[in-house]
Amino acid sequence: MPDDRPVLFFDSGMGGLSVLAEARRLLPQMPVVYVADNGYFPYGTRTEAEIATRVPVLLGRLAERYHPRLIVIACNTASTIALAHVRAALDLPVVGTVPAIKPAAALSQKRVIGVLGTEATVRQPYVDNLSAEFGADCTVLRYGSARLVELAEAKLRGAPPPVDAAKAYRAILDGLIGQPEGELMDVVVLACTHFPLVAEELAEAAPQPLHFVDGAAGISRRIAHLTQDQSWPAHPGAGVMLLTAPMEVSPEMRANLAAFGLEDIAWL
Ligand code: DGL
Numbered sequence: 001m002p003d004d005r006p007v008l009f010f011d012s013g014m015g016g017l018s019v020l021a022e023a024r025r026l027l028p029q030m031p032v033v034y035v036a037d038n039g040y041f042p043y044g045t046r047t048e049a050e051i052a053t054r055v056p057v058l059l060g061r062l063a064e065r066y067h068p069r070l071i072v073i074a075c076n077t078a079s080t081i082a083l084a085h086v087r088a089a090l091d092l093p094v095v096g097t098v099p100a101i102k103p104a105a106a107l108s109q110k111r112v113i114g115v116l117g118t119e120a121t122v123r124q125p126y127v128d129n130l131s132a133e134f135g136a137d138c139t140v141l142r143y144g145s146a147r148l149v150e151l152a153e154a155k156l157r158g159a160p161p162p163v164d165a166a167k168a169y170r171a172i173l174d175g176l177i178g179q180p181e182g183e184l185m186d187v188v189v190l191a192c193t194h195f196p197l198v199a200e201e202l203a204e205a206a207p208q209p210l211h212f213v214d215g216a217a218g219i220s221r222r223i224a225h226l227t228q229d230q231s232w233p234a235h236p237g238a239g240v241m242l243l244t245a246p247m248e249v250s251p252e253m254r255a256n257l258a259a260f261g262l263e264d265i266a267w268l
Contacts, residue, residue: 003231006031007223008068010059012043014156015149015194016074017260019097022216023072024261026224029232032239033066034262039245042149043077044118044192051120055082056089058244062268063090070226072219073097076191077118080126095222099127099191100215105135107211112139112184114176117191119144127191141182143175151201152194158252161201169198169205183208190214240264 007023009016013036020034040046040054055078059071072095073079073086079096087094099121104113113135115122122142131140147168155161162168176182188210190196196214203212239262249265257265 002233003069004031004233005067005069006033006237007227008032008062008066008071009034009074010037010055010062010071010078011035011073011075011193012037012041012077013149013153013194015152015192015197016072017156017257018193018196018214019072019074019216019219020260023220023223026220027227027232027237029235029237030223031233031237032261033062033068033242034239034260035062035242035244035268037244038247039243041153042118042146043075044120044144044149045146046120048081048120051078051081052085056085059086059094060089063092068092069230070095070223072223074193074219076121076193080121080124093226095219095226097193097215097219099130100189100213100218101127101130101140102134103218104187104189104213105138107213108138108187110184110186111137112141112181112186114182114185114188115140115142115191116148116172116176116188116195117142117144118149119146121191139181139184141176141179141185143172143179145172145175148172148198149192149194152197156197156253156256158250158256165201166205169201170207173202173206173210177207185210187211187213237261238263240266242266242268244268
């Protein structure tokens with residue numbers, strides 16, 4: 001009998017779509033419930049206590065209601081702060097998203113890497129630990145940007161780019177490049193799931209050659225591994241976007257979501 005339980009993707013907003021896109025390539029039959037906690041967006045400027053309280057409770061409610069086979073926290077901020085709390089609270093597999101410092105360190109020729117995340121993510125001990133474990137011989141620069149989250153979110157919601165967009169992307173990269181040894185940086189970890197959605201814009205603004213890396217491919221392999229003995233529906237999996245607060249949905253946003261396989265939009 002086909003198993004039609006969904007995989008539940010969770011983020012504060014549209015960022016998790018960068019993870020979903022990669023996972024869908026690997027598992028096209030996967031039914032998806034994508035939850036954007038727009039009622040609490042953005043996470044990156046919140047405190048650890050706010051995130052650690054909000055995320056396990058919300059995911060607990062969602063698990064009861066949608067019976068997912070697996071939850072993917074497609075958000076670095078929520079994962080680096082609340083992954084352990086969520087795993088302790090729920091009785092199902094939970095895959096998190098953590099900064100891709102390991103592949104970045106493996107790739108860097110100059111041994112200087114940047115971690116671009118939210119303000120909350122870049123200050124987490126999780127980042128210290130990953131840097132010590134995988135980038136001990138690298139200089140690891142960090143920069144948190146709420147503006148970049150906003151730019152990515154606006155793009156997916158279908159808003160036209162702001163007139164100063166190119167300058168804004170450049171200023172964000174300068175947040176890393178302007179630090180000691182920044183001119184040597186050759187790899188940047190996109191440590192917020194919103195950022196791969198504007199990777200092209202970042203690459204265009206880069207004043208020096210930069211590789212951008214993120215965790216989406218690794219997360220997708222992990223989902224495939226954890227579900228390898230399970231069956232999937234015979235047809236391409238349906239997708240629904242669930243929002244936690246009222247929001248105007250433009251036709252452009254609807255089309256953008258449909259391109260990620262999310263044909264329906266509903267409210268919690
Ligand atoms: N997409 C999220 C992340 O990966 C957070 C963005 C935000 O809400 O600040 O960190």
